[in-house]
Amino acid sequence: MSEQGGNGMKPGNGGEGAKSQGAQGEAGQQSSATGEPGGMAEGRHERPESRVPGRGLRAGWGRYLVAPRVVGSLVGGVPPIEAAALFALLEEDPDVEPLAQLRPSRSQGLGAIAEPHLACPPVAVVAMPDERARALAANPQVVVEIDQPLCYTPTAPVGGGFGTTVPVVDPALAVTLEEPEHITLRIKGSDGEAIPGAHVWSIGTGATAHGVTGPDGRVHLTLIADTPDTVQAVHVRPVGGYWPLRTGRPRFRGDGAEAVIEVQALSDTFEGFPSQVLSGWGVQAMRLHQIPPTYRGHGIRIALLDSGVNTGHPDLKDTVRNGHDFTGSGTGTWGTDATGRGTQCAGIIAAADNRTGITGIAAEAELHALKLFPGGHVSDLLQAIDHCVTHDIDIAQLGLAYEAPSQLVAWKLLDAHAAGITVIAPAGDTAGPVTHLAALPGVLAVGAIAHTGTYPANSPLAAVQPPWGGPYPAPFTPTGPGVDLVAPGAAVITTGLGDGYTPADGTAIAASYVTGLAALLLAHHDYLRTQAVPRTPARADRLHTLLRAACRPLPGADPARTGAGIADAPTALGLPTTWQQDYRGDQLYAVVGPRW
Numbered sequence: 001m002s003e004q005g006g007n008g009m010k011p012g013n014g015g016e017g018a019k020s021q022g023a024q025g026e027a028g029q030q031s032s033a034t035g036e037p038g039g040m041a042e043g044r045h046e047r048p049e050s051r052v053p054g055r056g057l058r059a060g061w062g063r064y065l066v067a068p069r070v071v072g073s074l075v076g077g078v079p080p081i082e083a084a085a086l087f088a089l090l091e092e093d094p095d096v097e098p099l100a101q102l103r104p105s106r107s108q109g110l111g112a113i114a115e116p117h118l119a120c121p122p123v124a125v126v127a128m129p130d131e132r133a134r135a136l137a138a139n140p141q142v143v144v145e146i147d148q149p150l151c152y153t154p155t156a157p158v159g160g161g162f163g164t165t166v167p168v169v170d171p172a173l174a175v176t177l178e179e180p181e182h183i184t185l186r187i188k189g190s191d192g193e194a195i196p197g198a199h200v201w202s203i204g205t206g207a208t209a210h211g212v213t214g215p216d217g218r219v220h221l222t223l224i225a226d227t228p229d230t231v232q233a234v235h236v237r238p239v240g241g242y243w244p245l246r247t248g249r250p251r252f253r254g255d256g257a258e259a260v261i262e263v264q265a266l267s268d269t270f271e272g273f274p275s276q277v278l279s280g281w282g283v284q285a286m287r288l289h290q291i292p293p294t295y296r297g298h299g300i301r302i303a304l305l306d307s308g309v310n311t312g313h314p315d316l317k318d319t320v321r322n323g324h325d326f327t328g329s330g331t332g333t334w335g336t337d338a339t340g341r342g343t344q345c346a347g348i349i350a351a352a353d354n355r356t357g358i359t360g361i362a363a364e365a366e367l368h369a370l371k372l373f374p375g376g377h378v379s380d381l382l383q384a385i386d387h388c389v390t391h392d393i394d395i396a397q398l399g400l401a402y403e404a405p406s407q408l409v410a411w412k413l414l415d416a417h418a419a420g421i422t423v424i425a426p427a428g429d430t431a432g433p434v435t436h437l438a439a440l441p442g443v444l445a446v447g448a449i450a451h452t453g454t455y456p457a458n459s460p461l462a463a464v465q466p467p468w469g470g471p472y473p474a475p476f477t478p479t480g481p482g483v484d485l486v487a488p489g490a491a492v493i494t495t496g497l498g499d500g501y502t503p504a505d506g507t508a509i510a511a512s513y514v515t516g517l518a519a520l521l522l523a524h525h526d527y528l529r530t531q532a533v534p535r536t537p538a539r540a541d542r543l544h545t546l547l548r549a550a551c552r553p554l555p556g557a558d559p560a561r562t563g564a565g566i567a568d569a570p571t572a573l574g575l576p577t578t579w580q581q582d583y584r585g586d587q588l589y590a591v592v593g594p595r596w
Contacts, residue, residue, distance in 0.1 A: 060130060068122075183258070184219070194215070200234065233248060273501075300365045301394045304368065306369075309335065315351040315352050320346055333371065339373065348492065360516060395515055420539050422522075424515050426438065434481075445482055445484045447478060451472070473561045484544075489513075
């Protein structure tokens, strides 16, 4: 075969090249593993001088992932190319700036018992002109992907009633004011306290404005396409301790256009909270309160691939002791959380049983915080999945997403499955298709349900609840197909930033319920905890089967949105209990008892 036209690369030599590729990947990792705080062995080779250029690229350049195509994906008799040969050609190419090499280790942890032939080959992270990337991708021996930034999925449109939405104006069509108008909102709690740090959105007929309240609870918003009279609604999301709120048109006072908005304190809703432990509606819905108190998930290792965890929270400081920051922002920062989402998920899974606040489903599990947001890319996700393999993780909850499909992530997750790791992911807060990552084979995709009566009447959820009482698919959960099962994911009280608690919504919240239940199965289910070889692909497959088989359908809901339904904890664990009528529409909250 002649040289590939336009891409400057020669093919490898068939089977011999494939054999050498495997040896090179193993040997290369062993020589590159470097000890870091916490005992982590990195498989990432970096040029120090190229680290910064890779994050901020010149015009017309992109950040790409380049890897040899594995034998099973080659077509038309095309021979494979060795990773070493491919990377050498990239080094020599004047139009390519190599940034890093990701060489997975199979010399430690679960890698030693995984499949001998990796599904995902070594990967080069490079910067190069977009035209050069397109030319290189034309080579049938090579996989070229954009090193996409990781993100949370887009949320559902703003609700205007069940089955309706408030349209969002296209910025290109917005009619802006020559002189923007200004409004001031003062946010206070039902306890009379000013609410600092709350996120506030005003939604008008022309645009949306956003701000954060100061120490006095005030926020000043600039209206570029609206007047105070055309503001249709205001959304308020406090950091913690209070319910989020959605108002109608605010009532402004005086020429200064100031309005006072009151949000409800959690302590008004749940008597004695947080001094007394709260058993939320999600616990009741999955009958987690009916399992023995000795079921704590002891000995199970869970990795939370998200935004880090607030390890200063009293419920998490003793349960989240391991982690790593993959965003390049420095070591040791996995114990901080810029978004709060990782902390919310961690509380549901493993909050300590300290007789205050909340208690995690698997309070004695070992939780690892792998920080990937903000600032992470798909290359960082690949590295974090390898970290799960080399650190003997049992369950990996992947809380982030990316915009376009990735063959390399699909291959990497096959390697995780070969090592016996159970992968759980939120289906996405898209109100549409399931995210690309959650849709991959071997990933348990979790959607979210809500329940009427579990949130105040002025909650954002109240604007999109159905006209009947009881459980229903949350408005932001995907429409499917591809959802495997659902769990509580709206108006869930969990750990937040600082040392308090916050209501949380999202399919990541629902996934955390399933992750916690999965940890209980691995620690306490007779079949799963007595296998001769604890971590195998068969164990991961069996866990998926048990979770889905233990689900009951959501009455009246579209199976495309809810999959097998909501998992029942006693059934999944094989406990000899009978169904109880504590989940019948509005009667559910007679058990939990919020006071509206």
